[in-house]
Amino acid sequence: MKAHQPQHDVSLTVNGEPKTVRAYAMERLLDVLRNQLGLTGAKEGCGEGECGSCSVLVDDNLVNSCLMPVLQAQGTKIVTIEGLAQGSKLHTLQQAFLDCGGAQCGICTPGMILAAYHLLNRKPKPNPEEIRESLAGNLCRCTGYTQICEAVTEAAKRAS
Numbered sequence: 001m002k003a004h005q006p007q008h009d010v011s012l013t014v015n016g017e018p019k020t021v022r023a024y025a026m027e028r029l030l031d032v033l034r035n036q037l038g039l040t041g042a043k044e045g046c047g048e049g050e051c052g053s054c055s056v057l058v059d060d061n062l063v064n065s066c067l068m069p070v071l072q073a074q075g076t077k078i079v080t081i082e083g084l085a086q087g088s089k090l091h092t093l094q095q096a097f098l099d100c101g102g103a104q105c106g107i108c109t110p111g112m113i114l115a116a117y118h119l120l121n122r123k124p125k126p127n128p129e130e131i132r133e134s135l136a137g138n139l140c141r142c143t144g145y146t147q148i149c150e151a152v153t154e155a156a157k158r159a160s
């Protein structure tokens with residue numbers, strides 16, 4: 001069926017680099033990031049906007065990329081988990097997740113870290129409730145959330 005649908009060029013900036021992809025209008029941003037751009041950090045969990053494992057930043061908004069048609073991303077600036085580290089140096093949040101045991105199977109981790117990154121960009125010293133609220137759209141089946149919240153607190157402390 002797709003063979004009869006037109007494809008479109010979509011230009012966007014991903015992790016600071018301009019990219020143009022050719023995609024069907026309703027193709028999901030998640031699939032384009034993973035399959036065309038090789039950015040496999042964003043994960044598909046539910047595929048229905050419920051789990052947050054596919055989270056990316058689109059123009060500084062936290063977005064479930066499984067719900068976003070790529071055509072809507074035309075002209076936007078996207079940040080994925082791959083955009084956080086500086087070369088081999090992990091971002092403070094990534095290091096804190098490692099140090100605090102905030103990642104186990106890792107499926108939720110990129111989305112969790114991006115949700116925390118989004119929070120710390122707006123609020124560098126969040127309180128525990130603000131941390132829990134900011135991560136409320138991201139589900140984790142492994143950690144019980146305590147270590148994740150500790151990791152965000154620790155990252156905020158290290159960054160200050």
Ligand code: FES
Pocket residue numbers: 043044045046047048049050051052053054055064065066067
């Ligand atoms: S895979 Fe997108 S919200 Fe679950």
Ligand code: FES
Pocket residue numbers: 102103104105106107108109139140141142143
């Ligand atoms: S670490 Fe496994 S789902 Fe969160």
